[in-house]
Amino acid sequence: MRYLILFLFCVLHSVLFSQNTAYNPIKSKGKLYEYAEFAKASNSNLSINDILNGESNLDFNPLTSENQSLGFTSDNYWLNFKLENTTNQAQTYYLQTARPITDIANLYQISNNNYIEYNSGDAIAFNDRQVQHRKTVFKLELPKNSVQKFYIHLKSDGETLNLPLLIQTENEFWKSNYNEHLFLGFFYGLLFLAAIVYLFFFTSLSNKTFLYYSIYVLSIALLQSALDGIIFQYILPSGGYLNNRTVLITALFSNFFLLKYCERFLKVSQRAKHISIAFKVLYITIIILGVLLFVNEKTKEFVYPISNVNGLLSLILILVTLFYLRYKSYKIDVFFSVGIFFLVIGLLGFVMNNLSLLPNNFITLNSAKFGITFEVIFLSLSMSNLIRDLRLEKEKSQIIALNKSEEISELKSYFMSNISHELRTPINAIMGIADDELSKNPKGEMLKNFEVIKHASLNLLSNINDILDFEKIEKGELKLRTEHFNPKTAVIQISDNWKRMAEKKDLKYSFEIDSTVPEVLEGDPERFTQIINNVLSNAVKFTHFGKIDCNIKSTTLENNIAEIAIIIKDTGIGIKDSQINNLFNSFGQMRLNDKRSFGGVGLGLSITKHLIDLFKGSIEIDSEENRGTSVTVSLPLKVIQQNKIEVENPDISKAEIKVLVVEDNTMNQLIMKKILKTLSINNFQIASNGVEAIKLLENNTFDVILMDLQMPEMDGYETTTIIRNDITMHSIKNIPIIAVTADATDTAREKVIDVGMNDYITKPVNRDLLYRKILTHRKNELKIA
Incomplete structure (x- = not known):
């Protein structure tokens, strides 16, 4: 009796606690969900005014878990809670709620019987979200010394609906995002790499096992990216009809091709014909579900739970097939068995969580990702064994694969030659006309237009050179040529081009060449100017205001060698110390607040570093975030002629x-x-x-x-x-x-x-x-x- 009274007291205390107590993110004990309530509004399209005026008759109950699941539903739900700020300064917090694929998620901030509405959910365009983030996130501003009440309206179209409430400071929010991006980058990178690699093996070996596996891995990646809100953010940001069905489309594809892959890998049609009938039944079920998905909204609502059940049955069928084939003493690759085990565990947790058979926590919510990651690793190992077996069984296929590899290599060289020719040809025409018109000293708008054309052409040409050079670097074929050239002439032309671009951004630009720089050097003039062009390009690109200084100096060394120092300073965004070492990686990206405000460094600095190494030179970067960057490039070059010598004009007219x-x-x-x-x-x-x-x-x-x-x-x-x-x-x-x-x-x-x-x-x-x-x-x- 005593325990019963204690239990009732705790329940009653919890109810009163959640209804009357405001949550203080700084001082309160426990988590926000313990202070929140939710209510089911069924199909009633209540407004916030209905609730504030007491016309809703909603029965609010406390949340019982940090990420409470309501299962598959198309009903309306409302949440409410209070937030308290007892400091003398306004506080900013980020609130995460619902799933990324929840259709409607509207938050109302109540103050003095007035409210502010913030919208999210994937039923609206991505740009219309209050916080443009793939998750359902709201940015909350709490005035100083205040208590604010909040309501959240959530609705889905039949998929699983969750009620998480995670509140974080701005630093905590972005830090957790960065950590999550690392995990997601590894996860999706692994999946897409596996899909591409085994698609290549399919084209080489013409074995459909590789094709089915590649499509399965790709569809799994797309399914998870749809669940994570990535497809909505980057591919279908307007939402709409297709976006509302992306999860189910990718789920049905992944289910179908997992079955096709396993059936073919295990040779079910040859070894267990009666089991192959069960596979066909599931194929038909998936096709029917795919049709129902596009009939109307009501049939789509039924597809959610049925597709999950069908996925569960698919996993059971695969396990039954494995046990049956082992019982029949068929040899089954051990890596395949281990991979399927991880897949079953991961997807079982995912499906059962969707069916509300498992509680919500970090493990169950990410069980599919963990299971898929290990599954792809082990299934990839099993596919490697399949490749080995194919090689041993079919020596002719080895010869074919080798011939195809050689053809691809030759075709690649031919393609790179052609792409260089086909792109440079029109650029030659464009730049030729621009140079011709600029030589006529046009004025006003005409001058600006032709300068833009020439600069854009030079940038395009630089990108083409980077692509060609990257391919040469990968093959170890990039080499320097030896010619005599005037460094001053080469540098001035590049500098003049970027000077115009700097001035268009209202930047001060200064350029100086020391008189000690020799007139003629021996080296590769094209690569010499390419290095300077790439560094100047980054200086202009990443500088919004202030100035850019470019200085060329020379120091005489032994054996008639001059060390040419190119020093470029800017007052741009600067670089974090932790990022400097990554600047020379291929496709490295400069980011500010995780947004592409300035574009990427791309291949330029990676190639620049490689070229400097070929010159046996060095590059030093000194930078301070938000203050600017100084880049010093040193190149040792042989001096052919130190000073300018007046020579008679050649006797040629x-x-x-x-x-x-x-x-x-x-x-x-x-x-x-x-x-x-x-x-x-x-x-x-x-x-x-x-x-x-x-x-x-x-x-x-x-x-x-x-x-x-x-x-x-x-x-x-x-x-x-x-x-x-x-x-x-x-x-x-x-x-x-x-x-x-x-x-x-x-x-x-x-x-x-x-x-x-x-x-x-x-x-x-x-x-x-x-x-x-x-x-x-x-x-x-x-x-x-």
Whole structure:
């Protein structure tokens, strides 16, 4: 009797406690749910005014758990609680409630018989949420020395409805988010990697087991991302018809392909034909559920619990099949058995939690993720064993796979060459026209427009180079070339480009080159400028106000080596110490408050670091968050000429030089005409392919040939081979041939020299560089003659 009285007292105390006591996040004992109440409003569409005016007749009861589950329901529910702030300052808190996929979640903050309404839930557009977060989150502002009452209206369309109430400070909220992102990143990364890897194995080995497994893993990843609100946030942010069915669609897909994968892996149709009938029954059930999903809202409501039950039956069928095959003494991969065990445990916990057969806690709520993670690891090991068995059983498939691998490698090289050519060709035309118009000194809006076009083209070209370089780095094929170049000319051109962009952002920009910098150095000018361009790009990108300083200095070392120091300082957002070491990782991201406010560093700094290492140089980054960054790049280069030497102009008149341009693209023909005319070279002819070029060479005399590589009928390689080796071309076999191509790959450079061309220049064409090469090779030819 005494215990009964004590029990009744505790219950009564709990009820009165939750109804009358405000929760103080700083001082109160226990958790917020212990101070909250909920009520079922069934299908009644009550408003907050109905509740405040006492017209609702709702029977509020205390919550009994931290994440109370109401099972599969489409009813309306209301929560209420009070929050107290006894400090002399306003306090900000973040409140998490409901599941990410709950349709309606509206919070009302009551003060002096007035209320403020905040909306969430995936039935509205993502941007309409009070807090744009994948979870159901509200940001609460508590005035100083106040007690505020809150109501929450929740409604789902038949899926499981939960009533969690987790209140956190802003720091606690974002810290928990970062930790959760780490777990989710590992989880989804593992799933998508497994899906892609085994899809590749399917294409190589043509075994449907890999296809079913790949689709199953992908659909599981999509299911979990739908449950986590990730699909709503990033793919279907407007909500609507498809978003409301995403969970069920992905659940049915994952159920279907799990069965297909297990049936094929275990060879059920061969080993247990009577069990295969049960598989077919479940397939039909899944298809029927898929149809019901799109009939109307009422049938969709029934699909939720039935699909969960069907998933439970699927797991039981897989287990029965395993035990039966072992009973029949069939050999079953041990990793497969362990993987299925983890899957069953994980999904069993998930399904039973949805059916309200298990309590809500961190383990049950994430049991599917834990089970799936271990399942994918062990099933992947079993798939590795399957690959081994296939290799042992079918040696011919090994040969086929090897041939396909070689074909893919060749195709990749061919593709990279083509993509370089096809992208650089139009960029050459765009930049050529922009340069031509800028040389006419346009004013006002015209000047701004052409500067924007040129800058955008340079950025696109830089991205193309990064992609090509990344592929070379992965294969260990990125190498530096050795040429003589003027570092001042190279740096000034890059600096002028970023100076314009800095000034458009109202930034102060200063640029200085020390007089000690040599006039001519030996190295790779393209990579030298690429390093500076990438660092300057980041400085401008991550600076909102203030200034950017760029200084180039030189220090003389032993053995005629100059250490060129490029120092770039900005007053941008700066970098945390913990992030600096990650800047050089491929696809590293700069983030502020976990939002892409500035975009990503991407591949640029990763490639920059690799290039600096190839130069045997160094890079140092000194940064303070929200104060700015200083980047110092040091590159040791051989000095060819220290000071500027006045030399006599070559005894060549540009007007006398006759040039043959071999180019098939009409736009590039126009650009080459414009470039040659701006160089005062007016004596030239155009050939659209190698055949036309040979005919022109038979009847005309030229001093230099500018040769494209990829052309119809006869390409640049074949044309050059004929010029150098055909007996009928003996009289002009030594004519200078400069490759002018959009193919920037090292393979193309090597092939150009192998077939006998004298030099190489990539599109977009740098007119100053082209001018120097034409005069240099023409002068050399005259000396030989």
